[in-house]
Amino acid sequence: MDQEVYLDQPTQYVQPVSSDYDSIQCNSILRYQVQYSDINGHTQYVVNTTNSSQLEVELSALSSCTAYVVNARVVNNMDIAGSWGQEITVQTAPSEPSIESNPFSNGTHWLMKWKASWCDIPDYQVTYHYALSGGLFQQGTTIQTEVVFGEGIESCKDYTFTVLASYLNVNGTSDTKTTMFGIDCDQKKQGYVIGVVISSIIATVAITLMIFIRFRRIHSEKDVGKSSTTQQDISTIDTDYQSLSKKYKESEYEGIKPAVATSQPRHVYANSQQSVPEHVYGNTITN
Known part of the structure; x- marks a missing residue:
């Protein structure tokens, strides 16, 4: 476990140990030395900074949930060290918990589990702080x-769960996982997508079929020559009638002569059962 320790500027000069006072520059700090050990003083370590502007060091390979005593001193350009400063105590945190991949759900409740953190000391009690977010926020x-x-x-909604361990009010590193709450959510999502696709296909086919039927109906009405045509169809028949009149002599329909149109024409074809037509095609007499 790594721990950062911040250093204050020294309040006293380096104490010389050489008799060559002219060559000793006590005001010129070359670097700092940091010493640390566990609270029982079993093992001591010394770390040097690289220059006088470096005011922090990272202490590595520390035991979890353990208190360390740390102090520092200055070293000048003649490698003359000053006195150790005031000691401080640094407490390390527990290890990081690990959230299990597949939380249990019964459809109404959600059980989140994680692997326990540990401490490198006997008889410890770790406290866990957790939070759940994603449209709501719950913590405890x-x-x-x-x-x-x-x-x-x-x-079937995504939520983010976070948990960390704490010992003596020192929080460790947290673990976070985003997962979906519910039963068979993947299958439900797939079924929803398939349903949407099928509905879209059915709608497309239905619209295409309606257009086709409408197209066939219009052409069928024109071919059969129903009198119940639309205004647009009447205009079309008028145009066809004028064209046939001009080409009467060349018509392939022998014996078919255009009738005389009145001021308010109604349109039917020869042999039609319609009563009292104003004009028709063929040898039908007009009124």
């Missing part, structure tokens, strides 16, 4: 390695 503290959520949780 427990000494267990699991927690149950229920109220306010929506099925």
Whole structure:
């Protein structure tokens, strides 16, 4: 475990140990030395900074949940060291917990579990701080390695769960996982997508079929020559009638002569059952 220690500027000069006072520059700081050991003083370590402007060092390979005593001193350009400064105590945190990949859900409640953190000391008690976010926010503290959520949780929705361990109010590194709450959510999502695709296909086919039927109906009405045609169809028949009149002599329909149109024409074809037509094609007499 790594721990950063910040250094204050020294309040005293380097104490010389040489008799050559002319060559000793006590005001010129070359670097700092940092010494640390566990609170029982079993092992001591010394770390040197690279220059006088470096005011922090990272202490590595520390035991978790352990108190360390740290102090520092200055070294000048003649490698003459000053006295050790005031000691401080640094407390390390527990290890990082690990959230389990597949949380249990029964459709109404959600059980989140994680692997326990550990400390390198006997008889310790770790506290866990957790939070759940994603459209809501729930947080709490427990000494267990699991927690149950229920109220306010929506099925088949993504939520982010975070948990960290704490010892003597020193928080460790957190673990975070985003997962979906609910039962068979993947299958439900796939079924929803398939349903949307099928509905889209059915709608497309239905619209295409309606257009085709409408197209066939219009052409069928023109071919059969129903009198119940639209205004647009009447205009079309008028145009066809004028064209046939001009080409009467060249018409392939022998014996078919255009009738005389009145001021208010109605249109039918020869042999039609319509009563009292004003003009027709063929040898039908007009009124």
